[in-house]
Amino acid sequence: MFDELNDLYQQVILDHCKHPRNFRELDHPTCSAQGHNPLCGDQLKVFLSLDGDVIKEISFLGSGCCISKASASLLTESLKGKKKADVQQIFDRVHEMVMTGRVTGDVGKLAVFAGVHKFPARVKCAILAWHAVMAALKGDGQPVSTENQGA
Amino acid sequence: MKTDATAPPQKKKAVDWVTIRADFPILDQEVHGQPLIYFDNAATTQKPRAVLDALRRYYERDNANVHRGIHELSNRATAAFEAARVRAAAFVNARSAQEIIFTRGTTESINLVAQAWGSHNVKAGNRILLTEMEHHSNIVPWQLLAERTGAKLVYLPVTGDIGLLDLSHFDQWLAEGTKLFAMTHISNSLGTINPVSELCARARNLGITTLVDAAQSAGHRPLDVQEIGCDFLAFSGHKMCGPTGIGVLYGRQEVLEEMPPYQGGGEMILNVDLQQSTWKHAPHKFEAGTPDISGAVGLHAAMDYLDAIGRHKIAAHDQELGAYAYAKVSRLKGGIRLFGPHIGRAGLVSFLLKDVHAHDVVTVADQRGVALRGGHHCNQPLMRKLGVESTARASFYFYNTTTEIDRFSEVLGEIQNFFGG
Numbered sequence A: 001m002f003d004e005l006n007d008l009y010q011q012v013i014l015d016h017c018k019h020p021r022n023f024r025e026l027d028h029p030t031c032s033a034q035g036h037n038p039l040c041g042d043q044l045k046v047f048l049s050l051d052g053d054v055i056k057e058i059s060f061l062g063s064g065c066c067i068s069k070a071s072a073s074l075l076t077e078s079l080k081g082k083k084k085a086d087v088q089q090i091f092d093r094v095h096e097m098v099m100t101g102r103v104t105g106d107v108g109k110l111a112v113f114a115g116v117h118k119f120p121a122r123v124k125c126a127i128l129a130w131h132a133v134m135a136a137l138k139g140d141g142q143p144v145s146t147e148n149q150g151a
Numbered sequence B: 001m002k003t004d005a006t007a008p009p010q011k012k013k014a015v016d017w018v019t020i021r022a023d024f025p026i027l028d029q030e031v032h033g034q035p036l037i038y039f040d041n042a043a044t045t046q047k048p049r050a051v052l053d054a055l056r057r058y059y060e061r062d063n064a065n066v067h068r069g070i071h072e073l074s075n076r077a078t079a080a081f082e083a084a085r086v087r088a089a090a091f092v093n094a095r096s097a098q099e100i101i102f103t104r105g106t107t108e109s110i111n112l113v114a115q116a117w118g119s120h121n122v123k124a125g126n127r128i129l130l131t132e133m134e135h136h137s138n139i140v141p142w143q144l145l146a147e148r149t150g151a152k153l154v155y156l157p158v159t160g161d162i163g164l165l166d167l168s169h170f171d172q173w174l175a176e177g178t179k180l181f182a183m184t185h186i187s188n189s190l191g192t193i194n195p196v197s198e199l200c201a202r203a204r205n206l207g208i209t210t211l212v213d214a215a216q217s218a219g220h221r222p223l224d225v226q227e228i229g230c231d232f233l234a235f236s237g238h239k240m241c242g243p244t245g246i247g248v249l250y251g252r253q254e255v256l257e258e259m260p261p262y263q264g265g266g267e268m269i270l271n272v273d274l275q276q277s278t279w280k281h282a283p284h285k286f287e288a289g290t291p292d293i294s295g296a297v298g299l300h301a302a303m304d305y306l307d308a309i310g311r312h313k314i315a316a317h318d319q320e321l322g323a324y325a326y327a328k329v330s331r332l333k334g335g336i337r338l339f340g341p342h343i344g345r346a347g348l349v350s351f352l353l354k355d356v357h358a359h360d361v362v363t364v365a366d367q368r369g370v371a372l373r374g375g376h377h378c379n380q381p382l383m384r385k386l387g388v389e390s391t392a393r394a395s396f397y398f399y400n401t402t403t404e405i406d407r408f409s410e411v412l413g414e415i416q417n418f419f420g421g
């Protein structure tokens, strides 16, 4: 059933959407930021705790569709322990992957989102948490909206 | 052809909806390898061949600019444009064609009133009474007006998921400095049909100007502006089998004559000097620049088409489909939250499946050939009131069938299993 959809809703994605990981608020985050997709009302907030340049803890809270929740959940898993400086590169790879389906370089488990590019209306869902993380690391405390980010 | 808007309900003669469906070439196709089931009619309806042919005929034979020309084609184009105005007047039972202004659609119609009527009549401290179920196009123009003038917006509340208006303070709020009362006839996200005639009468008794947003009703049921008793009524051609880009603002003649123009430019003037100009009477005063002539021609064909079927029959069929769908999906096992009144609803269902986001519902349904809409439906304040971010919506038109609704319901069941398991 739903063969065509398995590209989008991979088992890993369904699992993370039903059981999101790191789904909580951090007690003393170094930084945090709100992400909002006004088209569907998705709202989420990411929390980061940094040790120098390293992401020690990362979590999120919020509500949204399956794709945006799973994306946020997998993002927290993949960025934990990463250096701040590496995040931009991972973001660029994920961004290109969900826009075009092309995977350049290692994205680990995040490769499950490669199918999103076939569903243009859902690209913003997959990228929302990433915009929020970039905003949190930039640290200007401004909420980000998918409508001001190009995608 | 004459409108049946004021005629008594027609004798029962069964309509052959299957034959009528064949008038819509676009419906005969597959998407993602499945037969298309188009359930996004509240956003825009499909166009029958009669409308497509009218557009083609106009461009192949009659196209020219209106009003200014003396040559034959310009005469024909002008005649066609003005015939559409006469037709629209009959369609809503206006007293004369002078009460019909062509606009781009409901949104522009309401903006025209907010600017031309509003700036002239609304002062600091006045109130504009709206309802919580308004489309953004019947909220934001009034917010802009309130910003300019210092007026205040007041909203009739909606009573939770059942989606009816709470009228307990209606008369009191009307009496407290309300200048204008604007409301939707049919809610695009709840399917509520509001008692516009009764509410407009109560407002009119207090000398309050009234506007009805008929975007969701114009193509679905007979409309009679004299019976409703409103000062303004707005609708869009594209939601009633017509082309995009054309809509109507009905305005009561006395009110229109007192209003300043909306936009300035050609067509609307009598005489232009370097420092000042004089303008035509309504409706031309409100139609600056070259209008959407082919749009008006297409809308004319759409109105003829709808009345050939009979809007009473369309309304009855709509309600049947709405009630059938409501009953059908409320029996789904996995849990569904339905919005809008249980009975007397328009032909749409707005819903949320338990633990499945509306956008996931719409994405999966699309892969099954079913075109739904998910989101806030341009009703963000209403969504907030209901405590949801979005809903999924299936909205029907007369070419839809109960067989399609059965399939839709089956797909919802599959979606519940897919995400719920």
Ligand SMILES: Cc1ncc(COP(=O)(O)O)c(C=O)c1O
Binding pocket: B042, B043, B104, B105, B106, B107, B108, B135, B137, B138, B184, B186, B187, B188, B213, B215, B216, B236, B378
């Ligand atoms: C109730 C209602 N009002 C107004 C509008 C706006 O119509 P348009 O976009 O054609 O101007 C819509 C369209 O969705 C609607 O459903």
